[in-house]
């Protein structure tokens with residue numbers, strides 16, 4: 595694709611997280627041509643796994659549950675192909691990070707990626723590739739504009755995509771920025787329906803610090819490898835070795851929403867020190883041999899809209915979806931993406 599010669603397709607999907615990939619899956623099934631673009635180096639969005647030294651660490655979503663179809667069908671297929679495996683039916687719970695953790699088993703299955711949480715989105719992306727969908731990573735959309743030809747998406751670097759419809763999955767505040775940059779908002783344009791704009795503008799997220807620690811000996815996190823803390827600076831700790839994805843002991847420490855909001859702009863070294871001190875009971879006698887801090891700005895929606903997607907415009911059809919719609923978390927994002935895909939397929943007359 596060269597600047598001045600935009601790539602054309604039926605539907606452009608912005609974001610290769612669970613919502614975008616699941617929307618693309620539905621659109622390909624409907625016989626539409628699909629291009630998925632993501633600004634990141636790989637697919638998965640907040641389902642994120644990385645290496646740190648010899649360790650493998652999930653630093654975004656830690657596990658997922660399945661409560662309904664059609665996400666259940668996706669997970670069943672992914673399990674059959676070895677991308678997803680069951681982890682457990684509950685984690686230890688502590689009243690606070692420095693309190694003892696009691697085992698908690700509610701009988702409800704938690705799943706994980708076989709080698710890390712990115713396995714499910716990677717598997718979906720490979721399946722989409724085999725179905726002739728195009729997936730472009732390292733491709734940041736800089737604006738969403740609506741013209742007589744359809745939706746125009748300029749990319750960083752000068753390329754452009756033109757599509758008959760568009761599925762938009764970035765966190766909602768970032769989506770509104772893309773609409774503004776494309777001239778879809780504001781009194782002069784009036785392209786976005788007022789009710790849709792009000793709904794989208796009401797969505798807010800908590801940030802989250804994810805501290806990753808590689809240890810020289812096993813941690814004190816109890817089986818099956820996770821502790822949920824009800825209060826204090828830490829909300830969750832996981833031992834990635836016990837989880838079964840890291841060859842060496844390595845912790846993921848997620849700060850609480852309150853801590854992450856209050857300390858979001860603090861120097862990273864200060865934040866790491868504060869979280870390491872709070873996590874000391876679970877680090878135990880181990881020495882930290884490597885550490886890294888990830889700052890998720892839009893980690894978890896704290897307002898969730900009670901609709902599976904929001905149609906921002908109908909001509910051309912542009913639909914917003916993701917985990918802020920009809921259910922946060924991985925399953926909510928996937929279900930929202932599928933619902934948005936079905937809506938666009940209907941609007942464009944897909945099979």
Ligand SMILES: Cc1cc2nc3c(=O)[nH]c(=O)nc-3n(C[C@H](O)[C@H](O)[C@H](O)COP(=O)(O)OP(=O)(O)OC[C@H]3O[C@@H](n4cnc5c(N)ncnc54)[C@H](O)[C@@H]3O)c2cc1C
Pocket residue numbers: 608609610611612613614631632633634637638639640641653654655656657658659733734735736763764765768772802804848890892893894915916917918922923924925927
């Ligand atoms: C720290 C943390 C812990 C979590 N723990 C859990 C958990 O244990 N269980 C659970 O079920 N859920 C958990 N979640 C939530 C879960 O990860 C999300 O609900 C889900 O992954 C969201 O998927 P999505 O597709 O809606 O959004 P995302 O995964 O955020 O995907 C959006 C994509 O859009 C891309 N994008 C954004 N802007 C642009 C642009 N301008 N151009 C191109 N691409 C763009 C991004 O790179 C991203 O890949 C957690 C999240 C975090 C951050």
